[in-house]
Amino acid sequence: EADIYQTPRYLVIGTGKKITLECSQTMGHDKMYWYQQDPGMELHLIHYSYGVNSTEKGDLSSESTVSRIRTEHFPLTLESARPSHTSQYLCASTRITGELFFGEGSRLTVL
Amino acid sequence: ILNVEQSPQSLHVQEGDSTNFTCSFPSSNFYALHWYRWETAKSPEALFVMTLNGDEKKKGRISATLNTKEGYSYLYIKGSQPEDSATYLCAFISTGGFKTIFGAGTRLFVKA
Numbered sequence: 001e002a003d004i005y006q007t008p009r010y011l012v013i014g015t016g017k018k019i020t021l022e023c024s025q026t027m028g029h030d031k032m033y034w035y036q037q038d039p040g041m042e043l044h045l046i047h048y049s050y051g052v053n054s055t056e057k058g059d060l061s062s063e064s065t066v067s068r069i070r071t072e073h074f075p076l077t078l079e080s081a082r083p084s085h086t087s088q089y090l091c092a093s094t095r096i097t098g099e100l101f102f103g104e105g106s107r108l109t110v111l
Numbered sequence: 112i113l114n115v116e117q118s119p120q121s122l123h124v125q126e127g128d129s130t131n132f133t134c135s136f137p138s139s140n141f142y143a144l145h146w147y148r149w150e151t152a153k154s155p156e157a158l159f160v161m162t163l164n165g166d167e168k169k170k171g172r173i174s175a176t177l178n179t180k181e182g183y184s185y186l187y188i189k190g191s192q193p194e195d196s197a198t199y200l201c202a203f204i205s206t207g208g209f210k211t212i213f214g215a216g217t218r219l220f221v222k223a
Contacts, residue, residue: 004154035213042115043200043213059210090155098143098204100211102154 003027006091006103013081014111021076021106023091032074033100035090036060043090049074081110115203117214124191125222131187132217134201138182143204146175146186149216150197158186158199191221 004025013019025032030051035043035058045058049068063085064078074093078085088107092100116135124130136144143162149155159168164179172189188195198216205212 040120040215042215045211098209098211099145099157099160100147100155100202102147102156104152104154 004091004093004101004103006089006106008106009104010107010109012109012111015080015082017081017110019078019081019108021089021091021108023074023076023103024072025074025093025101026072027093027095027101028071029093029095029101030071031094032068033092033094034058034064034066034074034076035092036062037088037090046089047076081108083110086110115201115212115214117199117201117217119217120215121218121220123220123222126192128191128221129187129189130191130219131185132199132219134184134186134203134214136182136184136201136203136212137205138180140205140207141179141182141203142206142209144177144179144184145202145204145211146184147200147202148197149200155200186217188219191219193221193223195219196221 007022032049034047036046037043044060046062047066049055086109090105091103118133146158147155159175161177166177168175175186177184198218200216201214203212
């Protein structure tokens, strides 16, 4: 079983609030990713990191930001949440084979 | 534009039925093809990592084949059980940057 954890699992907040979605892994993986998924749609990469102090934007434009100060920790922040940010956010990490290990996801609803 | 298509979008079968799904992907710049199973309220878990044309992988009642020349992979489930109910995702990994592109998934419902 993968050791990658996301909190919170569910979050309902009002427009304009700042939120941080936490992601931690205990596998020592250098590569970490954030995906966004709307119901019935593909997972879209919004951010990735190849190691400490490395962050890049993914294929899908996102107003969120990420940081990677420690290998095991890859939080995602929205400075001012809007209803269009309502979605599921999945964190993942990889080892050398490229197989992704996922967290259980954070389902965000912005009212 | 890299596109990964999965069909069908959803599938309802009876317990004991065998079933299969398709994943279509670009036939150029191939690096690997992954299959994941995603059960409700859980995290997606890797089923297979496939890298060679003609690869066949098997895990219990689930197996997968890969054709990189024509750009498709099949996932087979023999004798479906209710616990097989999940969304099955395929992911194409390309060379040159090693992008991972996901399909939208096939949602399988197995009725007891």
